[in-house]
Amino acid sequence: MTELIPTPEVVSTPDRVVLVPGALALLPAYAAQRDPLGALRTAALTAVTALPAEVDVIATPQGARVAEHLLAATAGARRGAGRGLLVVGNGSAKRTEKAPGHLDERAHAFDDAVRAWLHGDGEAPEAGLGEELWAEVDPLLAAAKLVSWAPARVAYDDDPYGVQYWVMTWDGLSPR
Amino acid sequence: MTLQLRRHQFADEDTLVMAIVNRTPDSFYDQGATWAEDKAFERVATVVGQGAEIVDIGGIKAAPGVEIDAAEEKSRVVDFVARVREAFPQVVISVDTWRAEVGDAVCRAGADVLNDAWGGADPELVDVAAAHDAAIICTHTGGVTPRTRPYRLEYDDVVRAAIDDTLAYAQRALDAGVKREAIVIDPAHDFGKNTFHSLEITRRLDEMVATGYPVLVSVSNKDFVGESLDRPVGERLIGTLAATTACALAGARIYRVHEVVETRMTVDMANTIAGRRLPALAIRGLQ
Numbered sequence: 001m002t003e004l005i006p007t008p009e010v011v012s013t014p015d016r017v018v019l020v021p022g023a024l025a026l027l028p029a030y031a032a033q034r035d036p037l038g039a040l041r042t043a044a045l046t047a048v049t050a051l052p053a054e055v056d057v058i059a060t061p062q063g064a065r066v067a068e069h070l071l072a073a074t075a076g077a078r079r080g081a082g083r084g085l086l087v088v089g090n091g092s093a094k095r096t097e098k099a100p101g102h103l104d105e106r107a108h109a110f111d112d113a114v115r116a117w118l119h120g121d122g123e124a125p126e127a128g129l130g131e132e133l134w135a136e137v138d139p140l141l142a143a144a145k146l147v148s149w150a151p152a153r154v155a156y157d158d159d160p161y162g163v164q165y166w167v168m169t170w171d172g173l174s175p176r
Numbered sequence: 177m178t179l180q181l182r183r184h185q186f187a188d189e190d191t192l193v194m195a196i197v198n199r200t201p202d203s204f205y206d207q208g209a210t211w212a213e214d215k216a217f218e219r220v221a222t223v224v225g226q227g228a229e230i231v232d233i234g235g236i237k238a239a240p241g242v243e244i245d246a247a248e249e250k251s252r253v254v255d256f257v258a259r260v261r262e263a264f265p266q267v268v269i270s271v272d273t274w275r276a277e278v279g280d281a282v283c284r285a286g287a288d289v290l291n292d293a294w295g296g297a298d299p300e301l302v303d304v305a306a307a308h309d310a311a312i313i314c315t316h317t318g319g320v321t322p323r324t325r326p327y328r329l330e331y332d333d334v335v336r337a338a339i340d341d342t343l344a345y346a347q348r349a350l351d352a353g354v355k356r357e358a359i360v361i362d363p364a365h366d367f368g369k370n371t372f373h374s375l376e377i378t379r380r381l382d383e384m385v386a387t388g389y390p391v392l393v394s395v396s397n398k399d400f401v402g403e404s405l406d407r408p409v410g411e412r413l414i415g416t417l418a419a420t421t422a423c424a425l426a427g428a429r430i431y432r433v434h435e436v437v438e439t440r441m442t443v444d445m446a447n448t449i450a451g452r453r454l455p456a457l458a459i460r461g462l463q
Contacts, residue, residue, distance in 0.1 A: 025462035036459040093463065100463055161463040 004142055005064045011056040011146055013175040015082035018051055019118070019152075020044040020070060021090035021165040022063035022136050036161075043156035043167040049074040050169065051084035058139045063088030087143045091115075091164025093134035099162020101134040110135065111164040115157070118168060120150040135164070147173035179390055179429070180357040181230070181268045181311045182288035189452055191424070191443050194230035194270060194432040195223035196396065199252040203237040205397050205409060205434050213256055220260050224267050226436040231264075232291055233257060233282075234272035238367070240323050246277045254281045261286030270313070274322050276300035283308035291432075293364065293394075294322040296345045306353035313360045313392055314345035318368030326368050334373040335380045338363040339387060346389060360430060362392040366399055374400035378419055381426035393423040394432035396439075417442045425450055 024030055025037050026044065035041060048070045055078070057067040067086050071078075078084075091111035094104035110133050116122045124144060130137040149170070156167035179186040186192060199216050201208040210216040220231050235252035236244045244252075257269055270289035271282040274297045279290045283304065290305050292298075295317035305312040316338040318329050331337045342361035349359050363384055365374040374395075377384075384391050395401065401415040402408060417438055420431060424446030433439040447453040 023463055025459055030458055030462050032455045032458040034457045036457050036462075100461070161459055163463045 003061065004139060005057070005059055005061055011058060011085060012083055013146060014056065014085035015172065016051055016080070017085045017087060017143065017147065017170040017173060018047045019087045019089060019140070019166055019168045020048065020066065021163070021167075022060065022066050022088045023090070023163070023165065024062065024066070026066050027069055040156055040158075040160070040165055040167070044070055045073060047155050047167050047169050048086060049077045050080070051078050051086060052080035052082045053078045054082070055084040055086050057086045057088070058142050059086075059088035060136065060139065063136065063139060085143065085146070087139050089136045089139040090166065091133075091135050091137075091159075092130075093163040095159045095164060096162040099159075101162075104133055107133050107164075111159075114140070114164075115166070118149050118166070119152055120148065144176075146176055148176060149173070178357050179311075179360070180355060181270075182309060182358070184229075184268045184288060186229075190429070191447060192229040192268075192430045193227065193436050193440050193443070194232045194268075194392070194430055195219075195226075195228035195436050196432060196434050197223070197231050197233045198237070199233060199235050199256055200237045202241055203234070204239060213259075216256060217259060217263075220264065220267075223436050224264050227440055228267070228436045230268040230270050230289065230430070231260065232270040232272050232289075232432055233260070233287075235278075236273070236323070238293060238323065240325065246275050249273065249275065249278050250281050253278065254285050257282045257287050258285040274298050274301065276304045279304040279310075280308075283310050289313065289360075293317075293362075293367065295319070295341065295364070295367075296348065297322050299348075302349045302352040302354060305349065305358070309355070309358070311358035311360065312349050312354055313362050314342045314349060315362040315364040315367065316341045317364055320368045326366075326370060329368055329370070329373075331373065334369065334376050335363075335383050338377060339384055342384070342389070343387060359389060360392050361387065361389045362394060365393065365395050369400075371400040371403040374398070375404065378422050381423050381428060385427035390429040391423075391427070392430035392432060393420075393428045395419045395423065396433040396435070413438065421446045427452075 092107035094101035094107045097103045114125045152168035201211040210219045235249040269287045270291045271287045272291045274294035276298045289311040291313040295315045346359045363377045397412040401412045405415045420442045424443045
C-alpha cells in the first residue's frame, strides 16, 4: 500500500467526511490563466468549506498537498463543531486514449465498482488492480477502516481528462 | 512600472503590441500598401481585430526621400488620427513624428503617444507632450539628422550611449512636465546604428530595462535582421520573431511591429518562459 499521511490509526471518528481527488492542477503552484478544473475546484471548495473547523486528512503525500491547499483556502469559513475527515483519492487515470495512462478497458468497470462501494454497495476495490489502473484508492481503503460507506451526496462525478474524479460528502457514518 | 498612455493605463506586467500603420507611399516594408486613407483605415481595423493595443501612425518614411514638410505631414495624419479615434476609442493611438507642430495637431485630434523616432530633433516636442498630457517615446539615434542613414558611426559602447541619451531625453521630458509613467525609452534598432550595434543592443537590452523606464523595441523586418540572415525585406519574419524573443526575455514592454499575431504569440511565449506570464492552460501531467 502507498504511504499515507497521517497513518489512519490516529484519525478519530468523523462527523462529516469529504472525498476530493488528488489532481495537482488544483494547487496554486500550477495555476494557469484559465482554470482547467473550474467545476471540480468549485465543487471541492464548496464541500470542504462545509467541513467542521477541525479536520483530519487521509491522503498520499501528494494528495496531502491538495488537502492542505483546500483546507487553507477555506480556513476562515469552516466554523462547524465536531470533527471532519478529508479523504483525497480518485478513480482510474486510464479511462480514455488521451488519459494520462492511456485507455485500459477495465478502467470504467473498476470505477463503477468503486463508486458503488463508496455509496455502501458492494465490495472494496482491489488495491493491486487500482494501482495498475493508476487509481488513487489507498486513502479510500484506509478511510473504510474507520467508517462504513453509505449513500453519499455527490457534488462532482466526471472524468474531464480521462481521470475519474469524485467530490462526495457523508454525514454521520457508522464507525467500524 | 505602470504605463499611462494618455487616457489608457497598463499594469506592470502588461506587454503591448504596437502595430505600424503607414500613411506613406514609400515605406520600406509595405511600399505604399496603406497610402490611401481607406487602406490605412482597413489596416487599423485589421490590427485592432488582431489584438494590437497601440497603432503607430506615420506620415513620413524613415529613410531618405522626397522632402515632406509639416503641412504635408499633417495632411497625411491629423484627420486620419481623428477618424481612428472616433472609430476605435479603446485603442491607443501613437503618431510617429519628430515635429512639435505635427505632434500638437495630432494630440488635438486624439493621439495618445508621440513616437519620436528621431531622438528629440525638435526640442519643443516634449512641451507638446506635456501640454496634452500625452506620452512620449524617447529614442536613441546617436544624434543623427532625421531621415538620414548611419554612415561610419561608431560608439565606445553603444548600449551605454543608448541609455545615456534616452535617459537624458527622458529627463528633458520630465523637466517639461511629462509624467514619469508616460515616458518610454527606445534604443531604436538600426537608427544611427550598423548591424553590430543593433545586435549588441538586442543582446544587452536588459541593461536598458534596468533603468526602470518601460522599453519599446522596433525590430520588425529591419536591416540588422536582413543582414544577419542574408534575407531581403519580405523574408525577415522568422528573424524578426527570434529578435523579438530576445527582447521579450530581457523584459521589453512595447513591440512596434508589422505582424501583430505572430508578435503577440512570440512575446507571450517568451514571457511565459521567463516566468512573467502564466500559461493559458496547464493540465498536462497535472490531472
